[in-house]
Amino acid sequence: MENNEAQLQGLDDPASGSAQSDFGRHSREVAYLEAVIDNLPVGLFAKDASDGFRFVLWNKKQEEITSIPCEQALGKNDHELFSPDSAAYFRQVDELVIARKRKFEVSEEIVDTPESGEVWLHTIKVPIDDVEGQRTLVVGISEDITEQVHASEQLAALNENLTEANQELKTTQLQLIQAEKMESVGRLAAGVAHEVKNPLALLLLGVEYLSGGIDPCDPNVEEILKEMREAVDRADKIIRGLVDFSSQRQLEMEPTQLCDLVEHSLLLVRHELKKDNIEVVTRFEKDLPDLKLDSAKFEQVLVNLLINAVHAMEDTVKPKLEIILSSAKLEGIERDEGLRTADHLRNGDEVVLLKLKDNGGGISEENLQKIFDPFFTTKSTGIGTGLGLSVVRKIIELHNGGIDVRNRLLGGVQITITLKVPARGGNELT
Template sequence: LKKWLCVTTTPIFDEANTIVGFICLSSDITRLKQAEEELKKNKEKLEIQVWGLEKTKSNFVLLYKEIKQRNEELEKAYEQLKSTQAQLIQAEKLKVIGRLAGGIAHDVKNPLSIILMGVDFLLKKIDNNDDSVHRALAEMKDAIGKANDIIKGLLDFSRPSELKIAPEDFNFIVKNALGLIKYECKKYRVEIIEELGENIPRVNTDKNKMEQVFVNIFLNAVQAMVYGGKLSVKTYIKELSEVVEEVGRRKEDTFQLGDSVVVAEISDTGPGITEDVLERIFDPFFTTKRDKGGTGLGLSVVQNIVDMHAGKIRIVTKKDGSGTVVTIMLPLSI
């Protein structure tokens, strides 16, 4: 058994100051030394435990961060899944609506043609002095014309024809479309402001269909400015600083960071569009102009055409509510 002793030695001196002996005192300090060693061991154990706790804490922090990141990724994936599911449901609805619309349009088109021929025949045969009959027949002819416009819209929506792609002057298409709405601008006292970019390369597009897109958007903007206003049209090339998804018809149609696109930006000084209307603005048959003969198919067809060009159309109300901005982005090559 190991023991510890504390020994104290004191010298004894004589009268001549010479050491003549020693006094030795000893005490057993075994328990004290054992306690000291035990304390040392416990301190080392405690330091190891503290180190282990620090490491565990660090691991927990890393684990928490990883779990948080995974949760964020899962939430993002879930939102994307919901969005994709909604798009698939919407696409399926549009297919069904398209088939129904196409069938109805064909069934109605022929009888309308016969009625129109009958009205034209009666207009030629009746007495020219009978204004009331002439007026009634003219109103019938006008109503048939509106019905034909609806049928044309239904057919355009239900069976979009193949694109006739060719390298086209983008600004020329915009100018042509503006030329077609000049009378409407004069009627609504709308001033056209053109800011068409220079050195825009030719864009692979279907000239007629893209002209249809611009005419539709221009008319919507002009007719929204019932008290007059300004229609501004800008075109420019832009290098994207963000990824733009939901482009075109295919899953792989996505504008990537750094892609160069041609942009047409159309803004008006009308009352703007409310949030609830913006949410449904591309829905087929949705219109706020039913009393003015609107079919609710114009913007659906517009979106369809832009999609076919692997492009993107975005409609927003200005932050101050002083009008609407329509942005169309098309790839420089498709």
């Protein structure tokens, strides 16, 4: 295109002016219009629908976008300028614009260009009858959106990476929880073995008694068999408890009675409690609603807290552990504004409260700030890794619950776990 000016083929024909004075004015208007058109930040083109959709307008931006100079484009149609696929598509849209006599918007289309390769365009096509109404033009306005499309592709890729990283983080968190649990299993193993050895000892004595020959008149036989059966059940229960506890699964929330989990956890730490002569008092409100919990992970919470309480009461003369389960409506009760209350719960929520009270030495104010920090421990090296409570909090967060730890007025620590009761038929925690 000479002088880089847009040309309106046939539209700037001076012969169409009626007088010489008009011609001057007309030329100025055309020049003005051409300047405007050429400086538009969007590609502007027009095709003559009555003449095989040949291009009659091709502005400077359109040259930039397509890498096709104006003089090469004018008088040609799409098939002469673009790839067969692109040309067919453009023609299809053009015909639609003419047939329906209305504006048509293509939010994303691709043009193969010799210099810039694939160029993404956002194009609006409008049917316009020229002044004399002799022909119909398809006027197109194209915005080069290649950069936006690439940016959006990059953003989508970044977003995918972020989602992957987030998933990896979640997996790592679950792995950390599992690793901490296996450490607990190691610590519990001796106690569990003790609990299994007792029924085994009974079984051996039963076998010894019966292997001497069974006297049908011996009243002991029935009693021995009953005891042996119970011993097998007891050993089975404790081993199953440990296996369930150590099982590695994804987060599996199922309707669960919290009191059952408390009972199971007490069984796992029974040896530790007995060894330190700890009195355990449980008060469970009747008919508590089911909670949606991952039982293996929640048992990990309870076992960690119970073991902590056992350690906290090592120097207590009459160690006593109280475990209280009750239901409440969060509204109207005083919100625990404790140091580490998670914020998932709302007033008005129906909740189950688990309170664990020990009468050990309590926690210093300074340490109370740090107890949930990973690797913080007051225990000697080799006894604790300092991951127990941070994992406890993580698991409770996974259950959208809250945990509050505070010293009791008369010594010892009270831990309150607040768990939301799922709405009936609802899937809040799934």
